[in-house]
Amino acid sequence: MPLVQRGGEIDLLCFLRTKAVFEHKSEICFPGGSLERNDDGPVAAALRETREELGIGAAEVEVLGLLDDVATHVSGYVVTPVVGFLRSMPAIVPDPLEVELPIVVPLVHLMDPSTESEESFEYAGSTGLRYSYLFDGRRIWGATGRIIHNLLEILQPPAAREDDS
16 A cells, blocks of 8 residues: 655555456556565565556555455455555556556545445345545545555544544
8 A cells, every 4th residue: 555745745556457457357456466475474565566566666665564454355365455655756667467557546535534435235145334435537446445444544533534524
C-alpha cells in the first residue's frame, strides 16, 4: 500500500489491472502477490512485487508497518497489507502484462465520508460488508476497498468521520 508525498499532500498509489491477468481483471489494486520461496515474509514479498509491477525499488520505500490481514471472499487469499511511504512520486515503470494504468488517489479524497459506500453481501454462506470508493469515474472495491477502509479507520476513527458529516 504505497503512500506517496506530493507537495503537502499524501496520495495512495494503486493501479488498474490488465485484462490479461489470471484473476481480478480490470480491477484497481495495490502492488502485491503471493509469497515466493525466496521471500523473507510479507514485507519482502510486497517490496518485490512493487518492483516487479511498478518498477519502484525497495530503497525508495520506507516501510511503515502492517495492517490487519484481509481475507478475499472469492479467491480465498489472505492479504497482509504492507504500508510503505515514498517521499516523492518515483518514476513508474509498469509491467505491461499486469498494469493497465497507474492510479494516484489523494488520501484526502478517500477520507471524505461521501466517497465511501458500504453494502452487505453474502457469499458461500458467510456475510460481510463491502466497502467501495469512487475516484475519477472508477470504483475501488473488494479486498482493496477493505484495506483502504482499515487504513482510514486508523487515520480517522469512525466517530471523527461521523462528526464531519
